Amino acid sequence: MLLAKRSSTTIAKVKKAMEEFRKADENQNGSLSLDEFMDAVRIKFGWSQEQEFPDDFVMTHWKTADANSNLQIDFREYLNWAICTEWSEHAMVPDERDRELRQISRELGLQITDLEFVRRIFDKFDEDKSDTIEENEFRVMICELTSAQASSVSPQLLKVYWNEVLKAQANHVTFHEFVGWWFQIMVR
Numbered sequence: 568m569l570l571a572k573r574s575s576t577t578i579a580k581v582k583k584a585m586e587e588f589r590k591a592d593e594n595q596n597g598s599l600s601l602d603e604f605m606d607a608v609r610i611k612f613g614w615s616q617e618q619e620f621p622d623d624f625v626m627t628h629w630k631t632a633d634a635n636s637n638l639q640i641d642f643r644e645y646l647n648w649a650i651c652t653e654w655s656e657h658a659m660v661p662d663e664r665d666r667e668l669r670q671i672s673r674e675l676g677l678q679i680t681d682l683e684f685v686r687r688i689f690d691k692f693d694e695d696k697s698d699t700i701e702e703n704e705f706r707v708m709i710c711e712l713t714s715a716q717a718s719s720v721s722p723q724l725l726k727v728y729w730n731e732v733l734k735a736q737a738n739h740v741t742f743h744e745f746v747g748w749w750f751q752i753m754v755r
Contacts (some may be wrong), residue, residue: 584649587611588642589687597637611649613661621657626701627650647734671743677750685749688712691741699739702729 591607599607605625609616615618632640632648640648645732660666666687672679674717692708693700700708732740732748740748 576646580650580653581646584646585642587649588645589743598641600639601625601629601647603647604632607645611652612657618663624657625701671746675747677746679749682746685712685746687741689745697739699741700745701739705729705732705740713753730751 585612587607588599590610591603593606595601595645605620608614608620608625609618628648629640630646631651633649639644644708652677656666656669660669664686668682669678671677672682688708688711689700691710692704694704697703706722706729709725709728710720713720731752732745734740734744
């Protein structure tokens with residue numbers, strides 16, 4: 568009760584944080600090493616062991632949590648970190664693809680619903696599930712997005728569009744590259 572009061576949180580949240588902390592504290596010494604903290608993060612955010620952490624995520628959160636810089640995180644430090652991150656995007660949006668859409672939305676100033684619509688179409692035509700679109704997939708996808716019959720769209724025009732969206736010397740386009748082009752050139 569005292570910890571809840573000092574941390575301006577509920578007893579239920581303290582208990583939940585304690586449960587996460589104990590699961591991650593493998594050697595039961597009352598503090599978390601960096602590896603144990605990574606386990607605690609996985610537990611808190613519901614991430615699998617196979618899921619990779621975003622760039623600089625662990626070290627940024629480790630430095631925040633390790634308030635006294637002793638390279639160990641005690642329960643009080645963990646509780647403070649857990650409270651500070653409970654409304655973070657990683658906690659609220661556990662799916663990596665959904666977070667990616669939100670990032671693109673912020674970056675390009677687009678509505679998330681518009682991106683979700685284009686993502687569904689992109690995924691539908693990504694036949695090999697490579698998370699990229701090749702030229703043959705692109706042609707069919709453009710017809711669907713523009714509600715045009717494939718026979719009514721000139722192959723030359725589709726080639727021009729493909730060359731506009733294509734980056735570097737690749738033979739495929741990522742979702743991020745495509746939506747940047749789509750909303751800048753095709754949807755004004």
